[in-house]
Amino acid sequence: MKKLVFTFSAIALLVACAPKTTEVIDKVETPESNKTIDFPSGEIAEGDYLYTENCGSCHKFKTITNYSEEQWKKIVPKMAKEAKLDATQENKILQYVLWKRTL
Numbered sequence: 001m002k003k004l005v006f007t008f009s010a011i012a013l014l015v016a017c018a019p020k021t022t023e024v025i026d027k028v029e030t031p032e033s034n035k036t037i038d039f040p041s042g043e044i045a046e047g048d049y050l051y052t053e054n055c056g057s058c059h060k061f062k063t064i065t066n067y068s069e070e071q072w073k074k075i076v077p078k079m080a081k082e083a084k085l086d087a088t089q090e091n092k093i094l095q096y097v098l099w100k101r102t103l
């Protein structure tokens with residue numbers, strides 16, 4: 001009988017210590033289009049990549065054309081900070097959104 005109790009508590013302990021199942025978040029969400037677009041420069045292509053990787057995690061991808069050039073120049077530095085990107089990456093994203101606005 002003692003052995004049975006021991007087995008039970010061992011199982012209980014195991015269950016309690018098992019890692020909680022983490023929620024799987026599907027992050028693979030591409031901004032509206034751009035699959036077939038040729039980028040005007042490597043920097044902008046990198047900007048597209050950085051944007052896709054970093055800008056849709058906290059909120060959905062924002063519609064780029066909803067914001068003016070002036071707004072983007074204020075938004076990107078703020079958001080790059082949120083996404084913990086450096087100045088080079090920030091600049092690539094800014095170039096990308098400004099180019100994308102003009103399509």
Ligand code: HEC
Binds near residue numbers: 058059076083
């Ligand atoms: C750490 C979280 C986080 C990351 C990463 C992030 N954002 Fe945001 N962003 C926010 C929050 C919070 C707001 C304000 C609430 C909202 O509009 O959803 C916001 C708002 C915005 C807005 C709306 C601004 C406005 O004035 O209406 C735009 C556009 C935007 N983000 C673009 C981006 C871009 C581009 C990136 C990638 C560089 C990015 N975000 C990455 C948290 C984040």
